[in-house]
Amino acid sequence: MRFARLIAVLLGSGFTLLAVAILLSCMPASASERDDGPSAYGYTDHDSRATTPRILDLYVDRAFDDHERQEILFAIKQWNYALNDFVRFRTSLLPDTVSPTMLAQIKRQGGWIVARVDSRHPIAQEGEGLHALAVTVSNSHSGYVYVISDRIGGRPLSGVVMHEFGHVLGAGHDGSGLMAPVWNAAGSRCIDHDAMAMVANAQHLPLSDLNWCVPPGQDRRSRPPMTSQR
Numbered sequence: 001m002r003f004a005r006l007i008a009v010l011l012g013s014g015f016t017l018l019a020v021a022i023l024l025s026c027m028p029a030s031a032s033e034r035d036d037g038p039s040a041y042g043y044t045d046h047d048s049r050a051t052t053p054r055i056l057d058l059y060v061d062r063a064f065d066d067h068e069r070q071e072i073l074f075a076i077k078q079w080n081y082a083l084n085d086f087v088r089f090r091t092s093l094l095p096d097t098v099s100p101t102m103l104a105q106i107k108r109q110g111g112w113i114v115a116r117v118d119s120r121h122p123i124a125q126e127g128e129g130l131h132a133l134a135v136t137v138s139n140s141h142s143g144y145v146y147v148i149s150d151r152i153g154g155r156p157l158s159g160v161v162m163h164e165f166g167h168v169l170g171a172g173h174d175g176s177g178l179m180a181p182v183w184n185a186a187g188s189r190c191i192d193h194d195a196m197a198m199v200a201n202a203q204h205l206p207l208s209d210l211n212w213c214v215p216p217g218q219d220r221r222s223r224p225p226m227t228s229q230r
């Protein structure tokens with residue numbers, strides 16, 4: 001199968017493949033969606049019984065510009081808050097040139113690469129990638145998050161990668177929130193209960209010790225709404 005061969009070439013042999021993508025919706029992208037973004041939502045503030053966080057390394061492609069890097073960091077900030085010290089994303093920038101040795105090391109250590117590609121990239125031209133904003137390819141403990149940059153349009157990149165990081169943490173597609181299979185502005189703003197429940201299940205974490213966003217007006221016993229780093 002051509003797709004499988006492609007990924008095998010991309011990731012090296014021995015990977016069992018799971019490819020997931022968030023698809024383009026027919027909804028227009030709107031740059032104004034971010035105006036009230038996550039600040040319109042608050043997160044729960046549960047006590048954590050976690051001791052030492054399990055670290056998940058993310059290596060961010062230098063091809064992302066400063067604004068895009070801030071968006072990625074904003075998504076990571078929300079995940080780290082929601083994960084409440086059970087699991088923690090640790091972020092580094094990839095060097096300009098990545099040697100095969102370094103790729104092998106990242107793979108061996110369970111790291112993830114967040115790569116900026118465009119729709120000419122093979123990942124964007126096959127299978128789910130054909131209509132995707134981003135694609136996560138994993139062998140369950142390491143892999144790639146491909147951001148198909150020319151398809152993002154006015155959507156906040158933070159929401160797109162926040163969805164993909166849900167896949168990195170083992171969540172699948174469900175519902176109409178963050179982990180909906182088709183991008184939607186409302187669902188992409190923050191990490192909702194359903195997304196967190198899938199992650200808790202995949203990571204074997206106690207859901208009641210984790211955090212998630214709750215729409216305004218509902219009791220959440222939360223900290224003040226998080227603010228963007230922008």
Ligand SMILES: [Zn+2]
Binds near residue numbers: 020181
């Ligand atoms: Zn997805």
